[in-house]
Amino acid sequence: MDGGEAAAIGCPSAGKPTILITNDDGIDAPGLRALVAVLDATGRYTVLVCAPDSEKSAVSHSITWRHPIAVKRVEIDGATAFAVSGTPADCTSLGISEAIFPFVPDLVLSGINKGCNCGYHTVYSGTVAGAREAFFNGIPSVSISYDWVQGKSNIEDYTIGAKACLPIITAVVTEIRRQTYPAGCFLNIDLPTDISNHKGYKLTQQGKSMFLMGWRAVSSEKRPGRMLSTMTMEADTGESTERETSPISQDQVLYRRQVKRHLTSKDDIDHRCLEEGYISIAPLGGLSPADPGFQSFLKDWLPTVSDRFLLSAL
Structure with missing residues (x-):
């Protein structure tokens, strides 16, 4: 994109925070479109979209390295949007780079994903990777997933879910503007299947499901x-x-x-809360630390490795 097209996009409206949205279900996915519509309806935000041009589910944090990616302007009411031939991590990286938008967003949202992302699913998830990429670059971010169940869920649930997340999004933006939002994590939100009757927010932690x-x-x-x-x-x-x-x-x-x-296990707080009907809010870091018990094992075990090797060679 040349400088003229970038200039045509314009800068955020005076005083309005800017939110960049990506996902892994593709730019036409109803979860992304619902999130755009709900944010636009508030009139509070400048909304940008940089999302994959097709489904990229379960690609984790893969990036495109050896060849260029194609970018195309698309029309989405309430947003300035581009479809990208890369992964969710590519889309976030491009969207915050000032290469296609002439400014850096205040907040990155990734979702709303079709399917929950609790426990170890966050490792496989392209949705979570879209938020994690922003976190790696020092930009606050939130991944949002909906526990879609065939036969129970419908398209309107995405709009209900987006509205349910709006207080969290608004509060995060407020803290960002105050420069009081913590830089050590990003948020992973999972919405329960019966989102219209959810029981409220619950702070959880990543489990192992x-x-x-x-x-x-x-x-x-x-x-x-x-x-x-x-x-x-x-x-x-x-x-x-x-x-x-x-x-x-x-x-x-x-x-x-x-x-x-x-x-699943008894320690799967995020998944259990989701099944109980709560909206799970789990802070995540770039990399999960090792279990404390394993750290303790290694502390005693590692010094003996050389001695064991020498004995086995005799």
Whole structure:
């Protein structure tokens, strides 16, 4: 984009905070569109969008390094928006760089994701990575996910969820403007399935819940000449949909991921609160620290490593 187009975007309205929105479900996803609409309706914010041009779920914090990414201006009511051929982390990085917008946003929001992101799911999540990338660059950020359940949830829930997050967003922006917002974390918000009857906010912490995955062979005769990849799973059914990509040869065998079971523990405060109907607010850092018990083990174990190696070599 040249300087003339950047200038045409303009600067934020006087006194208005600027919010950049990204996601991993793609720029056309209803969760992102609901978030834009709700923020725009307040009249309080200048809203920017820099989001993937297609779904990039479960890409974690991957970035595009070896080749350029394509950027295209798109029309979204209430926002200045660009669709990007990269990952969520790419989109955040580009959006805060002043390369496509002539100013740095006050806050980055990533979401609203279709599906919760509690526990170890935050490692796989492109939604969480979109917020984490802003955090890495010193910009306050929030990732937002909705616990979508097939057969129970509907598109309108995203708007209800966005409105439920509005007090948190407004409070965060207020602290940013006062220069009193802490720089040591970013927020990961998970919205319960029955969002219209949620029980309020609850401060939680990242647990260890995750889906235990397995693999099974898939007959190539089902989709001749094509490889199946990029799986989107519905957590409540274990079903998956795939997009077809590169061709396969006769000597290749196809394998598809499948969910074996959902692993949880008593320490999964974020997931438990979500199931109880609360909005989980979990502060996250760039990297999770090791368990204190493991640190204690290493403190005693590491000094003995050299001696054990020498004894085994005799």
